[in-house]
Structures are given as structure tokens and as C-alpha cells.
Amino acid sequence: xxxxxxxxxxxxxxxxxxxxxxxxxxxxxxxxxxxxxxxxxxxxxxxxxxxxxxxxxxxxxxxxxxxxxxxxxxxxxxxxxxxxxxxxxxxxxxxxxxxxxxxxxxxxxxxxxxxxxxxxxxxxxxxxxxxxxxxxxxxxxxxxxxxxxxxxxxxxxxxxxxxxxxxxxxxxxxxxxxxxxxxxxxxxxxxxxxxxxxxxxxxxxxxxxxxxxxxxxxxxxxxxxxxxxxxxxxxxxxxxxxxxxxxxxxxxxxxxxxxxxxxxxxxxxxxxxxxxxxxxxxxxxxxxxxxxxxxxxxxxxxxxxxxxxxxxxxxxxxxxxxxxxxxxxxxxxxxxxxxxxxxxxxxxxxxxxxxxxxxxxxxxxxxxxxxx
Amino acid sequence: xxxxxxxxxxxxxxxxxxxxxxxxxxxxxxxxxxxxxxxxxxxxxxxxxxxxxxxxxxxxxxxxxxxxxxxxxxxxxxxxxxxxxxxxxxxxxxxxxxxxxxxxxxxxxxxxxxxxxxxxxxxxxxxxxxxxxxxxxxxxxxxxxxxxxxxxxxxxxxxxxxxxxxxxxxxxxxxxxxxxxxxxxxxxxxxxxxxxxxxxxxxxxxxxxxxxxxxxxxxxxxxxxxxxxxxxxxxxxxxxxxxxxxxxxxxxxxxxxxxxxxxxxxxxxxxxxxxxxxxxxxxxxxxxxxxxxxxxxxxxxxxxxxxxxxxxxxxxxxxxxxxxxxxxxxxxxxxxxxxxxxxxxx
Numbered sequence: 001x002x003x004x005x006x007x008x009x010x011x012x013x014x015x016x017x018x019x020x021x022x023x024x025x026x027x028x029x030x031x032x033x034x035x036x037x038x039x040x041x042x043x044x045x046x047x048x049x050x051x052x053x054x055x056x057x058x059x060x061x062x063x064x065x066x067x068x069x070x071x072x073x074x075x076x077x078x079x080x081x082x083x084x085x086x087x088x089x090x091x092x093x094x095x096x097x098x099x100x101x102x103x104x105x106x107x108x109x110x111x112x113x114x115x116x117x118x119x120x121x122x123x124x125x126x127x128x129x130x131x132x133x134x135x136x137x138x139x140x141x142x143x144x145x146x147x148x149x150x151x152x153x154x155x156x157x158x159x160x161x162x163x164x165x166x167x168x169x170x171x172x173x174x175x176x177x178x179x180x181x182x183x184x185x186x187x188x189x190x191x192x193x194x195x196x197x198x199x200x201x202x203x204x205x206x207x208x209x210x211x212x213x214x215x216x217x218x219x220x221x222x223x224x225x226x227x228x229x230x231x232x233x234x235x236x237x238x239x240x241x242x243x244x245x246x247x248x249x250x251x252x253x254x255x256x257x258x259x260x261x262x263x264x265x266x267x268x269x270x271x272x273x274x275x276x277x278x279x280x281x282x283x284x285x286x287x288x289x290x291x292x293x294x295x296x297x298x299x300x301x302x303x304x305x306x307x308x309x310x311x312x313x314x315x316x317x318x319x320x321x322x323x324x325x326x327x328x329x330x331x332x333x334x335x336x337x338x339x340x341x342x343x344x345x346x347x348x349x350x351x352x353x354x355x356x357x358x359x360x361x362x363x364x365x366x367x368x369x370x371x372x
Numbered sequence: 373x374x375x376x377x378x379x380x381x382x383x384x385x386x387x388x389x390x391x392x393x394x395x396x397x398x399x400x401x402x403x404x405x406x407x408x409x410x411x412x413x414x415x416x417x418x419x420x421x422x423x424x425x426x427x428x429x430x431x432x433x434x435x436x437x438x439x440x441x442x443x444x445x446x447x448x449x450x451x452x453x454x455x456x457x458x459x460x461x462x463x464x465x466x467x468x469x470x471x472x473x474x475x476x477x478x479x480x481x482x483x484x485x486x487x488x489x490x491x492x493x494x495x496x497x498x499x500x501x502x503x504x505x506x507x508x509x510x511x512x513x514x515x516x517x518x519x520x521x522x523x524x525x526x527x528x529x530x531x532x533x534x535x536x537x538x539x540x541x542x543x544x545x546x547x548x549x550x551x552x553x554x555x556x557x558x559x560x561x562x563x564x565x566x567x568x569x570x571x572x573x574x575x576x577x578x579x580x581x582x583x584x585x586x587x588x589x590x591x592x593x594x595x596x597x598x599x600x601x602x603x604x605x606x607x608x609x610x611x612x613x614x615x616x617x618x619x620x621x622x623x624x625x626x627x628x629x630x631x632x633x634x635x636x637x638x639x640x641x642x643x644x645x646x647x648x649x650x651x652x653x654x655x656x657x658x659x660x661x662x663x664x665x666x667x668x669x670x671x672x673x674x675x676x677x678x679x680x681x682x683x684x685x686x687x688x689x690x691x692x693x694x695x696x697x698x699x700x701x702x703x704x705x706x707x708x709x710x711x712x713x714x715x716x717x718x
Contacts, residue, residue: 031531034534123610126683127601128425131426197684201683354684354686
């Protein structure tokens with residue numbers, strides 16, 4: 001056993017209450033002066049047993065637990081669950097609902113990436129952009145309030161439909177927001193990228209080789225920043241993504257800056273997607289009559305199904321097993337943030353503490369999802 | 373007539389020497405109170421300015437437009453229980469914030485404030501070596517920073533103070549070299565060069581125009597001395613909690629906080645005194661004090677804007693910057709100054 005007296009490394013415990021660990025991540029650092037020798041993430045401080053609780057409720061009730069997983073991008077979580085549950089329960093949502101879901105998911109993707117950009121700025125000691133991005137996010141949340149009645153954990157989508165239909169006023173407001181937004185986005189983008197100090201803090205830091213990323217199961221903007229154009233929306237289209245014209249931004253630079261740029265480019269693509277969806281939004285019912293409220297709790301599913309969607313953090317997979325009763329037998333979640341976090345110890349070998357903070361900031365961690 | 377003689381004349385019933393000594397003490401107190409009030413005002417101004425930059429409103433509850441917010445915060449900090457870590461080294465732990473605060477407040481005494489209307493010149497100390505004393509006082513502050521970190525029995529604090537000291541070492545040599553260039557310029561004009569008052573009088577043309585390189589080095593050094601973003605490595609508040617001040621609370625924390633803003637103000641004051649012509653203004657220097665304040669305020673606003681728009685520089689990059697760029701630049705500045713003096717431009 002190694003004696004403490006001969007140990008030349010400092011053990012430092014970062015978190016779970018620490019300004020740079022998003023939520024409740026705890027990092028056990030082994031430091032040689034300022035250099036990080038080893039990082040050991042400790043998770044589970046926000047574990048709420050969401051998967052197990054889903055088994056105790058009807059199929060339609062699990063949504064609220066999914067809302068609270070990635071609370072920054074709640075729409076994408078609902079969507080991920082519904083993709084699986086609707087497949088299992090054999091309920092096809094009407095055409096209009098599919099487009100509405102795309103719009104909401106992409107709006108929420110923008111909001112989530114904005115929050116990430118602000119928090120990432122804070123990690124690097126940049127206070128001001130945080131307020132700029134939150135101003136824009138607030139506009140999206142106000143739209144959500146108007147459409148769904150709630151800001152973050154919306155519980156908007158339901159099996160076979162959505163809670164409320166879009167009306168002309170909402171469509172006008174979303175269009176108005178989308179006209180203003182790219183200008184504001186460029187402003188924030190320039191605030192970061194035209195700053196030499198920011199570039200020096202992010203360029204060539206935390207280089208993630210594509211092979212390593214694949215072997216760790218990294219997905220989402222992290223993977224795309226390493227140069228692999230994998231996006232579930234494109235490769236395995238769900239809802240109506242195959243009818244929408246958009247590109248998957250990638251970067252060959254593989255570093256923290258590349259992740260930043262990829263996320264901002266994704267927001268621009270999301271704007272494009274929403275604009276097309278608003279133009280193509282068909283008329284029709286906003287829920288499947290087979291799944292109206294009185295019938296919803298009687299839905300029975302049998303067999304097992306796995307569905308993947310592209311959430312804000314990466315590939316979000318939901319696996320549901322049904323045993324023919326009104327409650328799911330098992331619900332399992334493939335959490336993209338959890339998989340992405342697993343690459344942090346690899347990226348943070350022999351870097352400075354400041355770089356380690358930048359790298360962990362670039363992963364986009366939301367602990368509701370990692371711990372579930 | 374200076375303020376000192378004016379006060380001494382009022383007190384002349386005490387006899388010659390006692391009246392002068394008392395007048396000196398009173399004037400020192402005035403300047404220290406001025407310093408404290410200005411720093412408190414600056415905290416308010418900073419919070420308002422920061423709020424406007426960040427599209428917020430800022431303090432607006434306590435007093436009209438929230439002007440008393442700083443006072444309320446100060447009272448709160450005084451009332452608070454001072455939570456002290458176990459295993460600390462008690463005396464240095466308590467001395468460290470005082471060291472920073474006292475050195476800062478004493479720094480205000482050596483600035484020539486210039487004349488203000490009928491009050492006369494406000495300069496407190498007419499020392500032949502005031503420049504040396506001023507920078508000696510500034511050099512005390514890193515000691516407080518280092519002490520506060522290593523005695524609080526906290527790993528974050530140790531790392532923070534080590535970063536702080538690494539930063540201090542790398543900018544202080546270039547800073548002193550750029551001050552040396554000023555001393556050269558001043559001595560070429562035949563004033564006593566180590567007296568700040570002399571340096572101010574030597575600036576028919578502000579030194580910032582004659583020595584842009586030195587001005588640049590000094591501006592960065594003063595920003596690094598005050599340790600605001602991008603140079604807040606000692607604090608590093610998203611990496612090391614709050615660095616060397618992690619274990620401080622209550623009034624002691626308040627001292628560090630005031631120390632930060634006070635250093636920004638003192639730094640701006642020194643910058644405008646040494647490089648921007650101090651109390652010299654376009655009109656007859658009847659209101660020199662006002663000129664000095666205006667210049668200082670401009671520098672303060674520039675500093676705050678830098679603070680609000682920059683991420684933190686990584687410590688190793690700053691050390692590299694200090695030794696590889698700032699130091700050669702300040703040497704080049706010295707050489708250029710030599711040529712300027714030889715050419716007789718001054």
C-alpha cells in the first residue's frame with residue numbers, strides 16, 4: 001500500500017457543489033501541481049430512479065419522468081419516449097402532430113444549446129454572454145408557456161398526439177422569433193469566437209480522435225465535432241425529418257472550439273428546420289382518436305421495442321418491454337450525456353486544471369439525464 | 373496654497389509644530405476617507421455598469437437608484453459571522469486581508485491630486501521618493517494574496533494563491549521597467565524623478581504619447597495587479613471556487629472585495645498620473661483634481677469593459693506572455709526612451 005507521505009500528487013475533490021461542475025458532478029482529481037493526472041467522475045447524486053418509477057405507472061404517465069431527465073431539453077426527452085411507446089402500443093400519431101413535434105423539439109434544441117453556450121462561457125470566466133443567451137432562451141420559453149402552459153418540464157406531447165394544437169397566433173410568433181434569432185445568434189457567436197483569449201482557451205484543447213469517440217459511444221455534437229457525420233435525424237429519420245432539407249454540421253478539428261462551432265451551426269440548422277416545418281405544417285387532428293384521454297390508460301403493449309432519437313446531447317435511446325398489461329414491464333434509457341461523460345477521464349489526462357474545466361464544459365452535461 | 377497649510381492655519385492656536393502634525397494627520401484621514409468613499413462608489417458604479425452591459429437593471433432597491441446598496445452590503449458583511457476554517461494558521465489568516473487593505477489605502481496617500489479651486493493642492497505627502505514608496509506598497513499586496521491562500525488549510529486556496537503569485541512575478545518586472553522609463557524621462561527634464569509630483573510636472577506632453585509601449589505594458593500590469601478577468605487567475609472562480617479567498621467570510625471577505633475594486637481605482641489613478649498627465653489639463657490647472665478624476669474614470673470604464681468581455685487567461689499562457697512578450701517590450705521601451713532623451717524631444 002502506498003504511503004501518504006511519499007505520495008507526490010494532490011488529491012482534489014471537485015464537487016458535487018462546485019461552480020464549474022454542472023449540476024452535481026463530482027470529480028476526484030489527482031493533481032501534479034496544476035496538471036491533472038487522473039480524473040474520476042463520481043455520479044449518482046441526482047439519481048431519482050426514473051426508469052423504475054416508469055414501471056409503476058401507465059404508459060401515458062411516464063412522460064413526466066422523461067421531462068425531468070434532460071430538463072434543459074425536455075421536449076426531446078418526451079419525443080424519445082413516445083417514439084418507443086407509440087411503436088409498442090401500435091398508435092400512429094396524425095401527420096400534423098409529427099410536424100408539431102419536430103417544431104417543438106428543434107425549438108428546444110436551440111434553447112438547450114443556448115444554455116450550454118452560456119454555461120460554457122461561465123466555465124471559462126466569461127460572465128456577459130450568459131445573459132445574452134438567456135435572453136434568447138427566455139423568448140423560446142415564453143413561446144413554450146403560450147403553447148404548453150409551462151416553461152421547462154412541459155409534458156406537452158402525449159401518446160398519439162400533443163396536448164394542444166398550434167393556432168395562427170403561435171405560428172406567427174414563432175416565425176417572428178425565427179426572423180430575429182439568427183442575428184442575435186451571430187452577435188453571441190462573435191462575442192465568443194472573435195475573442196483571442198477564448199480561442200486560446202479552446203483551440204487544440206481536449207482533442208477527441210474519431211476512433212476513440214466511437215469506442216466510447218460518444219454521440220451528438222461531440223461526435224460530429226470529431227468529424228463523424230452521425231445524426232439520427234439524418235441516418236435513421238423519424239417523424240418527418242426525411243421530408244426536411246437540412247445539413248448535419250461537422251468539424252474536422254476535434255477540439256473544444258470545434259464542439260462550440262458545431263453546436264452553434266446546429267442552432268442555425270434548427271432554425272432552418274423549424275421554418276420549413278412551419279411552412280409545410282398540414283391541417284388535421286392533433287391527436288389520434290385511439291389514444292384520447294379516456295382511453296389512454298387502457299393501452300396495452302406487448303413485446304419489446306427500442307427507439308432512438310437525436311436529443312440535444314446525442315443519441316437518446318429508449319427501450320421498453322411490455323408484458324401485455326397496462327404498465328410497461330421495463331423501461332431503459334440510453335443516456336447520451338452519460339456516454340459522453342465517460343470520455344472525460346480519457347480527455348483529461350495530463351492537461352491543466354483550466355483545460356479540464358473547459359473540456360468538461362464542452363461535453364454538455366445535464367445531470368438529470370446522467371443519473372436519471 | 374496647499375490644503376495642508378490651510379488646515380494648519382486654522383489650527384495655528386496650537387503652536388507651529390503641533391498644528392502642522394495635526395493638519396497632516398487630518399489630511400491623511402481625508403484622503404483615506406476619500407479613497408474609501410470612492411471605492412464604495414466604484415462598487416456601485418461597477419454593478420450598475422455591469423448590469424447595463426448584461427441587459428439587467430442592477431441594484432435599485434436600497435435608496436434612490438440603489439445608491440445605498442453598497443452600504444447595505446457592507447453592513448451585512450460586518451454583521452455576518454466570520455466562519456474560519458479549522459487547521460488554519462491563525463495570525464497570518466487574519467493579517468492577510470488587512471495587509472492588502474492597508475497597503476491599498478496607504479497607496480492613496482502618495483498620489484498628487486493637484487489643486488482644487490480655493491482649497492489648494494490636495495497632495496498629502498511631498499516625498500522625494502514617493503514613486504518608490506508607492507510601488508513598494510503595491511508590492512505588499514501579493515504577500516497578502518499568498519498568505520491568505522497558504523494558511524487557510526484548503527487545497528483550492530493553495531492552488532489559487534500559487535497561481536496568483538506566478539502571475540504577480542511575471543508582470544511585476546516589466547511593470548517596474550516601464551516605470552523606470554518614466555523616471556528616465558522625468559530626470560531628463562530636470563525635475564526630481566522619484567517624486568510623483570515631479571513626474572506629473574514633467575508631462576507637458578503626456579508620457580502615453582511619448583511611450584506608447586510603456587503605457588501598454590503598464591496598463592496590462594495594472595489590470596493584472598487588480599486581478600480582474602482576464603487576469604483573475606488567483607481567484608479563478610469557476611475552477612478553484614474562489615481561489616485564495618475561498619475560506620474567508622464576513623468582514624474579511626469584504627476587505628478582499630474592496631481590495632479588488634480599490635486596486636482597480638488605484639491602478640487607474642496611477643496610470644493617469646504617470647502616463648496621462650495627472651492633474652495637468654488643457655485649462656489653467658485651477659481644477660486639476662477634476663482633470664485627474666475624469667482621466668481616472670475613463671481608465672476605470674475601460675478596465676471594467678475589459679473585465680466584462682474577457683474569459684480568463686490560462687495561467688501558463690500568462691506567464692509565457694509576461695516573460696516572452698511583456699519583458700522584451702519593456703526593454704525595447706527603455707531603449708526607445710533613451711533615444712527620445714538623446715534626441716531631445718522631451
